[in-house]
Every structure is written in structure tokens, then in C-alpha cells.
Amino acid sequence: MEKEQQTASGKLTLAIIIDCCTPGAIFLSALAPAVLGLFLAIETGVSLSIPLVLCSLLIPVLFNASINLINDYFDYVQGNDTKDNIFGETDSPLAFNQIQNPKPILWLGFLCLFIGGLLGIYIIYKTNIIPLIIGVIGAISVLTYSGGKFSVSYLPIGEIVAGFVMGGLISLGVFTSLTGYIDWTILIKSIPMMLIVSQFMLVNNTCDIERDKIVGRRTLPIVLGRDKIHSVAALFTLLWILSMLFSSIFWYYFGCPIVILMIILLRKRFVTIYTGPRLNSTKIPDVLNMVVVATAVGICYPVSILIHILIIKLLSVQ
Numbered sequence: 001m002e003k004e005q006q007t008a009s010g011k012l013t014l015a016i017i018i019d020c021c022t023p024g025a026i027f028l029s030a031l032a033p034a035v036l037g038l039f040l041a042i043e044t045g046v047s048l049s050i051p052l053v054l055c056s057l058l059i060p061v062l063f064n065a066s067i068n069l070i071n072d073y074f075d076y077v078q079g080n081d082t083k084d085n086i087f088g089e090t091d092s093p094l095a096f097n098q099i100q101n102p103k104p105i106l107w108l109g110f111l112c113l114f115i116g117g118l119l120g121i122y123i124i125y126k127t128n129i130i131p132l133i134i135g136v137i138g139a140i141s142v143l144t145y146s147g148g149k150f151s152v153s154y155l156p157i158g159e160i161v162a163g164f165v166m167g168g169l170i171s172l173g174v175f176t177s178l179t180g181y182i183d184w185t186i187l188i189k190s191i192p193m194m195l196i197v198s199q200f201m202l203v204n205n206t207c208d209i210e211r212d213k214i215v216g217r218r219t220l221p222i223v224l225g226r227d228k229i230h231s232v233a234a235l236f237t238l239l240w241i242l243s244m245l246f247s248s249i250f251w252y253y254f255g256c257p258i259v260i261l262m263i264i265l266l267r268k269r270f271v272t273i274y275t276g277p278r279l280n281s282t283k284i285p286d287v288l289n290m291v292v293v294a295t296a297v298g299i300c301y302p303v304s305i306l307i308h309i310l311i312i313k314l315l316s317v318q
Contacts, residue, residue, distance in 0.1 A: 010097065010098045010099055010100035011097075011099070011100070012097075012099050012101065012102070012104055012105070016093045016094070016097055016099070017104075017105070017108065019089065019090065019093035020068060020069050020072045020093050020094065020105055021065045021068055021069060022065075022068045024291060024295075025064070025068060026061055026064045026065060026068070027295070027298060028196070028197060028200060028291075028294045028295065028298050029064050029162070029166035029167070029170075029197050029200075030060040030061045030063065030064035030065075030166065030170060031057065031060070031061055031298075032193065032297075032298030032299070032302065033060065033166060033167050033168070033170040033171045033174075033190065033193045033197075034056065034057045034060045034061070034170050034171070034174045035057070035302050036171045036174075036189075036190060036193060036301070036302040036305070037056070037170065037171035037172065037173065037174030037175040037178075037186065037190075038053065038056070038057065038174055038175075038178065039302050039305050039306045039309065040171065040175050040183075040186055040189065040305070041174065041175050041178035041179050042306070042309055043305075043309045044179055046178060046179050046180075048178060049126070049178075051122075051126075052123060052126055052127075052177060052178060053178065055119045055120075055122055055123055055177075056123065056173075056174045056177045056178055057174070058116075058119060059116045059119050059120055059123075059135070059173075060116075060138075060166075060170040060173070060174070062112040062113070062115055062116035062119070063112070063113065063116045063138055063139070064166065065109075065112045066109045066110070066112035066113040066116070067109075068109075069105050069106070069108055069109030069112065070105075070106060070109035070110075071153065072092065072093070072094055072105060073094070073102055073103075073105045073106040073109065074151075075092065075094075075095075076092060076094040076095050076099070076102055077102060078215060079215060080211070080212070080214075080215040080217075081094065081095040082095055083095050083096060083098060085211050085214075091283075113139065116139075117135070117139065120132065120135040123135075123177045127176075127177060127180045128180055130176050130180070130181070130182055131173060131176050131177045134169060134172060134173040134176060135173065137165070137169060138165060138169060138170070138173065141161065141165045141169075153217070153219075154216070154217045154218060154219070155218055155219070156218055156219060156220040156222075156223040156224075157220075158201065158205075158219055158220070159198045159201040159202050159205065159219070159220050160198055160220075162197055162198060162201050163194040163195060163196075163197040163198030163199075163201070164194055166194075166197045167190055167192075167193035167194030167195070167196065167197040167198070168186075168187050168190040168191070168193065168194045171186055171187075171189075171190040171193065172184075172186045172187055172190070188247075189247050189251065189305075191239075191240070191243040191247075192240045192243045192244040192247065192297060192301055193297070193298070193301070195236055195239055195240035195243065196240050196293075196294050196297050196298070197294075198236060199233065199236040199237065199240065199273070199290070199294075200290050200291075200294050202220065202221065202229070202232065202233055202236065203233065203273070203276070203278055203286055203287060203290045204283075204287060204290075205219040205220065205221045205222075206221040206226060206229050206233070206278040207278050207279060207280055207282070207283035207286055207287070208280065208283070209221050209222055209226060209280075210280055211280065220232070226278070229278075230278070233273065233274070233276075233278070234274050237270060237273050237274055240297070241263060241270070244259055244297070244301055245259060245260075245263075247301075248260075248304060251305075251308075252304060252305045252308035252309075253308065254307060254308040254311040254312070255303070255304030255305055255306070255307040255308040256304065258300055258303060258304040258307065259300060259301065259304050262296055262297070262300040265296075266292075266293055266296055269289055269292060269293050270293070272286075272289050273289065273290065273293065276289070
């Protein structure tokens with residue numbers, strides 16, 4: 001009854017704002033890649049500044065929250081998300097609660113972007129201009145990913161762009177902010193994170209094909225169709241598993257057992273990703289399965305790298 005009254009009131013609450021930020025997605029698409037960049041910076045032996053570390057981790061979190069808030073706002077006001085076409089509150093908190101004045105969500109999204117920019121200025125002041133270039137690309141991605149029918153999220157490149165920016169560029173940006181230089185191998189080592197983010201978007205957008213068509217979106221699942229996108233999803237699954245194994249075996253062999261154990265424990269969920277119907281009616285189990293897999297990758301892959309780094313440093317002391 002309380003939920004029904006809250007829904008009927010259409011008032012924006014703190015709980016709804018937090019839901020719009022999508023904390024789970026922030027972990028996968030911002031914090032996990034940022035932590036990966038931090039661990040890769042530790043590998044270089046650079047002396048870390050605590051304020052720089054905190055800023056480097058907070059900036060992608062704020063940028064990702066900004067994307068989620070702005071995207072939720074435009075999906076709601078443009079009619080892509082309605083109370084009739086969503087599967088639950090987590091799908092669209094604004095539509096589920098029928099928020100009468102969603103404008104604060106948009107302004108909060110811009111505020112997160114602004115604060116992230118200020119922190120970026122601090123990093124530039126403490127290091128050099130290189131993080132600025134990466135930050136500008138990230139900011140442009142935030143603004144172009146959402147915000148209208150000509151945004152990246154409406155195009156068949158949205159899934160790939162999201163994976164590259166969130167899974168790869170964030171790791172590179174954090175690494176560069178902490179070390180002061182660019183190492184392009186960071187992008188190679190970030191490929192598993194890129195692909196898992198892209199696949200998460202792919203699963204979500206495949207479930208939403210019918211809903212997205214109505215508002216004129218041209219996501220990759222819409223362009224290829226549900227039958228062909230299954231093959232793409234299967235390829236993504238194979239590629240990020242192989243890329244993670246390659247990175248572990250070639251660079252971080254002491255942490256490889258963790259990656260192998262994770263793959264063994266999650267093998268049934270990999271099969272589900274490979275064979276899942278990805279329909280609107282199965283969105284909840286499909287997305288939840290992807291959440292479990294993506295969370296496991298977001299934790300185990302960086303931790304395996306950190307363990308390797310610590311063992312190497314320990315052996316070098318002896």
C-alpha cells in the first residue's frame with residue numbers, strides 16, 4: 001500500500017534518485033575499471049598520492065552516475081520508458097513512480113558532470129595535461145550518449161562506445177592520472193572489462209528491442225535482429241573469456257588460478273548468456289544473470305592482477 005501511495009504521489013524521493021544513479025551499473029562501468037587502472041598503476045612502482053587516488057576513482061563514478069541520471073531523464077520525458085512498458089521499478093524508477101517533475105534528475109546529472117570536471121582540473125594541476133584529453137573524451141561521451149534521438153545510445157555503435165569508454169578509457173585515465181604518462185597496453189589489458197560492459201548493454205538492449213523500436217532507436221540488436229544478435233552475444237562471451245585468460249597467462253600468471261576458478265564456477269551462467277532468449281518477458285532473469293557474471297569479472301580480474309603484483313614484489317624483496 002505504501003508503495004502504491006508513493007507511486008500515485010509522483011514525488012521525487014532520495015530513494016528514487018539513488019535508483020536512477022544505478023549503483024550496480026556504476027560498479028561495473030566505473031568503479032571496477034577505475035580500480036583496474038589503480039592496480040596497473042601500482043604495478044609500475046609509482047609513489048601514489050592519496051588525494052589523487054581518491055579523485056581518480058571518484059571522477060568515473062560521478063561521470064557514470066551522470067550518464068545514468070541524464071539517460072533516465074530523457075528516456076522518461078521522451079516516452080521511451082512508460083509505466084506500461086517497463087518490467088519493474090529498477091528498469092525505470094521515474095516511469096514506475098510516475099514522477100511529475102523529473103527536472104531535478106537532469107540537473108543532478110549535470111552537477112555530477114560538473115563536480116567530476118572540477119576534480120579533473122585538480123588532477124591536471126597535480127600531473128599534466130594528458131588526463132585532460134582523456135577526460136574531455138569521457139565528458140563528450142557522457143553528453144552524446146544521452147540527450148535525444150541523435151544520441152549515441154540510439155545508434156548501433158552505442159554498445160561498443162559504452163564498452164570502450166567505460167571499460168577501457170576509464171582504466172587508462174586512472175592509470176595516466178596516477179603515473180603521469182600513457183601506456184597503451186592498458187587498453188589491451190582492459191579488453192575483458194570493455195567487452196563485459198558492451199555485452200551487458202547488448203543483453204539489456206536485446207531484451208528491449210520492441211520497446212526501443214517504438215521511439216526510433218537503432219541499437220545494434222535492432223539493426224541485426226534478435227536471431228543474429230545471439231551470435232554476436234556468443235562471440236562477445238568467447239572473446240572476453242579468452243582475452244581475460246590471455247592477460248592472466250601472458251602478464252599475470254600468479255593470479256591466473258583465480259580467473260580459471262571463476263570461469264569454472266560460473267560456467268553454467270556462461271551457457272545461459274550463450275543460449276538465453278533475451279526477450280522482454282525474460283529481461284529480469286537475463287539481466288540478473290549478466291549482473292552476477294559482470295560483478296564476478298569486475299572483482300576477480302582486477303584482484304587476480306593485484307595478487308600477481310604483490311607476489312612479484314614479495315619475491316623481489318627476498
